[in-house]
Amino acid sequence: MNARLIIALLITVIMIFVYQLLFVKKPQQEAPSTKEAVVAEQKEQVEPEEPSPRVATEQQQPKEGVMYQDIVVDTPLYTATFSTYGGRLTSWKLKHYMDKVPMHPLGTFVQNTIGTIFGRKKVDETPPQPIDLVNTANLQDAPLGIMFRKGEMGYDERIPFVPSSKAVTLNHDGEEKILTLRWTSPEGVQIDKQFTFYADSYQLDMEVIVSNPSNRGSIKETLELEWTSEVSTIKTQYRGFFGPIYYADGDYHTIKKPKKIKDEGEIVKAMDWFGVNQNYFVALIYPSIQGTNLMLSTDAQDIIHSTQLSPLELKSGDNEKISYTLFLGPKIASLLSQITPTAKQAAKYGFLHILAVAIVWFLNFTHTYTGNYGLDIIILAIVLKILFTPLTHKSQQSMKEMQKLQPEVKKLQQKYKEDKQALNREVMELYKRRKVNPFGGCLPMLLQLPVFYALYGAFLNAIELRHSPFILWIRDLADKDPAYITPLLMGATMYFQQKMTTVSADPSQAKMMTFMPLIFIFIFLNFPSGLVLYWLVTNVLTIVHQMYINRKT
Numbered sequence: 001m002n003a004r005l006i007i008a009l010l011i012t013v014i015m016i017f018v019y020q021l022l023f024v025k026k027p028q029q030e031a032p033s034t035k036e037a038v039v040a041e042q043k044e045q046v047e048p049e050e051p052s053p054r055v056a057t058e059q060q061q062p063k064e065g066v067m068y069q070d071i072v073v074d075t076p077l078y079t080a081t082f083s084t085y086g087g088r089l090t091s092w093k094l095k096h097y098m099d100k101v102p103m104h105p106l107g108t109f110v111q112n113t114i115g116t117i118f119g120r121k122k123v124d125e126t127p128p129q130p131i132d133l134v135n136t137a138n139l140q141d142a143p144l145g146i147m148f149r150k151g152e153m154g155y156d157e158r159i160p161f162v163p164s165s166k167a168v169t170l171n172h173d174g175e176e177k178i179l180t181l182r183w184t185s186p187e188g189v190q191i192d193k194q195f196t197f198y199a200d201s202y203q204l205d206m207e208v209i210v211s212n213p214s215n216r217g218s219i220k221e222t223l224e225l226e227w228t229s230e231v232s233t234i235k236t237q238y239r240g241f242f243g244p245i246y247y248a249d250g251d252y253h254t255i256k257k258p259k260k261i262k263d264e265g266e267i268v269k270a271m272d273w274f275g276v277n278q279n280y281f282v283a284l285i286y287p288s289i290q291g292t293n294l295m296l297s298t299d300a301q302d303i304i305h306s307t308q309l310s311p312l313e314l315k316s317g318d319n320e321k322i323s324y325t326l327f328l329g330p331k332i333a334s335l336l337s338q339i340t341p342t343a344k345q346a347a348k349y350g351f352l353h354i355l356a357v358a359i360v361w362f363l364n365f366t367h368t369y370t371g372n373y374g375l376d377i378i379i380l381a382i383v384l385k386i387l388f389t390p391l392t393h394k395s396q397q398s399m400k401e402m403q404k405l406q407p408e409v410k411k412l413q414q415k416y417k418e419d420k421q422a423l424n425r426e427v428m429e430l431y432k433r434r435k436v437n438p439f440g441g442c443l444p445m446l447l448q449l450p451v452f453y454a455l456y457g458a459f460l461n462a463i464e465l466r467h468s469p470f471i472l473w474i475r476d477l478a479d480k481d482p483a484y485i486t487p488l489l490m491g492a493t494m495y496f497q498q499k500m501t502t503v504s505a506d507p508s509q510a511k512m513m514t515f516m517p518l519i520f521i522f523i524f525l526n527f528p529s530g531l532v533l534y535w536l537v538t539n540v541l542t543i544v545h546q547m548y549i550n551r552k553t
Helices: 003-022 105-118 341-347 353-370 373-387 389-404 406-415 420-433 442-461 485-501 507-524 529-552
Strands: 070-074 078-083 089-098 130-132 145-148 167-169 176-184 190-198 203-211 219-230 242-248 251-254 266-278 281-287 292-298 303-314 319-330
Touching: 070 176, 089 281, 089 319, 167 176, 203 219, 219 266, 219 281, 242 292, 242 303, 242 341, 251 341, 266 303, 266 341, 281 303, 281 341, 303 319, 353 373, 353 442, 373 389, 373 529, 406 420, 442 529, 485 507, 485 529, 507 529
Parallel strands: 070 167
Antiparallel strands: 070 078, 078 089, 089 130, 145 219, 176 190, 190 203, 203 319, 219 303, 242 251, 242 266, 266 281, 266 292, 281 319, 292 303
16 A cells, blocks of 8 residues: 555544544634524514623522422423423433443443553443433523513513423324413413424424513513523533534534633524534524524533524513424434425535435435445445446556566665655656556545545434444444454454555655554544444455455466
């Protein structure tokens, strides 16, 4: 294998490794767009005041001695829990998605042994639990809380909401039910939070209906609806993205380091929808009023507040309804686009999204026949190897010819050992005379790099690949190999391949190349096992092809 190719490959893999650890793409810390809000409704809207970050106060704490009731909503897809404190959502558990896969005994043994040696914690062997898209612990921090910025409504969420039902159950496809939570102030102001659930969908429709009694004057307010997430509780074996997302000015935006949001908060104007990306899952809110403001902030407890601001104007005896469509589930583009066409942006597979989509499509296609994504990855590697065979064959022949020139190269090394510039010039002249391209071995591997990177993005985002088993100890292709067998095999094949093909005119380069397999093993230890499997199979196929060429020549 050409030394320059190995170095280029190493740099590329290191870049992916750094991306995996640090997410190179910087968070957006500047206020995004400041263009005027575009109002979707026909009636005239009141421009809200420039918001400032909300600070938790004593009035937001649950009132001592008051018993707040939980209302459980059970559907075939999820179990949701709402509290009469603020009508907030305290839990949204996805029935078909667990937080982890039980580790194979071999993987447990290896991980615990390494943990003992390096003083790490042992493998958590508690039973898997359903994924909960709500991760805040305190009632006052739970999502879907509402506030009124000016305080003219007299809203106090310590006064319990009254539910229309103690529990809601949906069993059949096409079934839908409504839960209403009603809050009434001593002055007669009434606020209804009405939720519509669907048995066969992760969609949730929400309406906030505010009624101003006839004995009160006109009110101009700003209704705030927020989604909250606690950063410090996010512990996952994956290195995907967790953080606020929003769509504004025709672009999809992410805040990849929410802890670095400015202390005074950040304002997004003309926002279409917002939410929180949670690796393979998303909580997304699409307001009926388009072009409103969004405020992003964090507090001392590492809680991310994504707060949407809706202008509200009520005359005496009037009422107004503001609607929202929510999606709380796996990032599947076809489902998200049912909320709004641009919502599918939340299901992107990274930088090489288009290529990653093609790869996932191919894996899903073959999966209908194999039922095993590990086998599908092997088939993908074989198909791509066949497609690249003409280029690979030509490059391997070129490498073989370069090996035949090694005796002459060594003579030149002896002759020009004191003048490396002259040595390089004479070696290149030798290759030119013999019509050998020293870079001929690079192209096939360089063509594989976009596939490698796109596949990496797919493993971090495609819900189909999450918790997909292969064989024996590999129970999750999107997670690392817990026994580190595939990275070791990959390193061994790389070493064998290197011995078959490496040609270097520089002895120091040749010595460096000897350590390359070890470096790659170390880097690949924590990569998704499916990605390592793909590289391993590609190496094996390349070795077989090279052996065939060697026998022919």
